[in-house]
Amino acid sequence: VPVLMSVLATTLLLLLVGGDPTTTFSALFDGAIGTSDRLFSTLAFWVPLLLCASGLLVTFTAGLWNIGVEGQMIMGALGASWVALKVAAPNPGIPGWLVLLLEVLAAATAGALWAALAGLLKTRGGVHEIFGGVALNNLAIIATNYLISGPWQPPEGGTFRGTEPFPSRALFPLLGDTRFSPLSLVLALAVLLLVGLSLRGSSWGLRLKALGKNPRSAFLLGVPSEREILTAMVVCGASAGLAGSVRVLSWFDSLRQSISGGIGFLAILIVLLAGMRPLWTLLIALIFSALLTGGTIVQLRTQLKASISGIIQGTLVLFVLLFGDYRRLLRKRHRETEAEGTEA
């Protein structure tokens, strides 16, 4: 039902601004999976979304609102870029696989550290993770801009666009001419699988769940809440950092200004929509990345903003949130009235 409502709302909106819904939706569809090229760019968006979303699965399970995922992703991108620029480029002797490994590790570490900072602010500084995260996001963006226009600017002079392209062996091997790298998809799926399994089957996952469901009783039962908050944040940050490395090493070939592209925020929506179920996360992330790539084609064809896909996603999640357990609510109300009836 929420899906229908969201499509309906978007259609209404399109009519309102004088757009043609059928061409828009067909352009959206066509733009997402119309040609193999676009299909692969959908897949290329899917990978970082998946990585961020699997990290967020962990933090949401622990009841944390890790809005800082965006910044953690950027830091991951910075970490990978650092290896690519400062380690790989000056030393051509290092074999490609080692460079990639180092980059990925650096990205995960950088993301994890950034997340740990937000976690520490929460456990030690008493800063709610939402606000700490927002602040750290901005600091990450500022750091990127500084590096691009300052120390890491290309030798031919600073542009605000990005660093010079990394050496090709420092990049993920891409599939043909596309920007999609199968290796990164394998990585993302592995991370998701790992997260899904450990949340379900390990005592660590159980502790996180307890923390998320009822922090007070979890604390009373002896769950070391501070430590678990930190580990959850670190895992999420590492995962988001990987997403950042995927962005620089396969989507772009260098560090760019808008490296995150709102993917972290989108991943939050995905996890909310999926209700923290890994399999659904997989599916919804795919749909959302299709919407995202489709949106750009819509903009090209119909002169409507690409933010139309954001609207579809947003309304969808909103309606699911609002009416997700509407039926349960109705049933409860029904039962209450029945109970009153029997009393009377």
Next chain:
Amino acid sequence: MSDPLIPRILGSIIAQSAPLMLAVTGETITERSGVINLSLDGSMMLSAMVGFVVAYESSSLLGTPGDTLPVLLGFAAGAIVGAAAALIVAWGSISLKQNQVAIGFVLTLLLADLANFIGQNHTRLPGPSVPPLGIPILKEIPVLGPIFFNHDLLIYFTFLVVAVATWWLYRTQPGLRMRGVGERPEAAFVRGVGVNRVRYLYSAVGGALVGLGGAAFSLDIKLGWSDNHILGMGWIALAIVIFGGWRHPVRYHQVHRHRTPAIVSRRPGCAVQLAAMAADAGSPASRRQPGAAASHRHRSQAAATTPGPGAPCLAT
């Protein structure tokens, strides 16, 4: 004047802070009643867009030279948008009993996208704006004049709003009742206050102020409309609300124990100073950091021990 630069800069800081002040005051009111409206950034975007478009269209419709009516209409439209957004959050959390943080967050993204989408045909247009209005004699005062008295009506109105909000919250019976609803909903309920009704009411009022703040952007501070027009100011406003120290609803007595020195005063008046600081031309984000860092620890504690202010609302 011989050295007008510094007073002029200070004056422009005050002018720039008007939208933030409005938004911060609005959000403080909303949160004090026990609803957390996280959608600030999005609803400010949308109300900035709607405010500008309404003012623009109505001024071309009316065709009169005066800007006053269109601008007023724009502000009204912005306020309605803001109130509507806040009511969605309130409705979701109070009546549908859903997670208000989640709804607010989704709204943030959704409304920003909506604003960019609907406003796409109105980007970078010159439009009506609030006319400047210096206060005749006072603006001649050296130093203080350009800082405080050489603005437009909106700025004076903003100060009025902050003053009235402070007075209302702390010096009137309804204000007391409202704080009671936020701090101890059960107690307020027992005393016969309609908790949910009060929450809806103040969410709407606070949201309307947020909407005014958004409209103030496009009609007074940064004229016109463009993509991502308000540059994340909504997030800044959220941070200022905390920095301004809104005393968390449920765990209010803990504030006194954990009070950080940064919190000078817990009135909206404090938010004024901070709003002015944050609106400084310098990089806003770096100022956001201390704001976030100084937020209360009682907040996370309260969040940790209770399901959130939305949850304890009593089913009536």
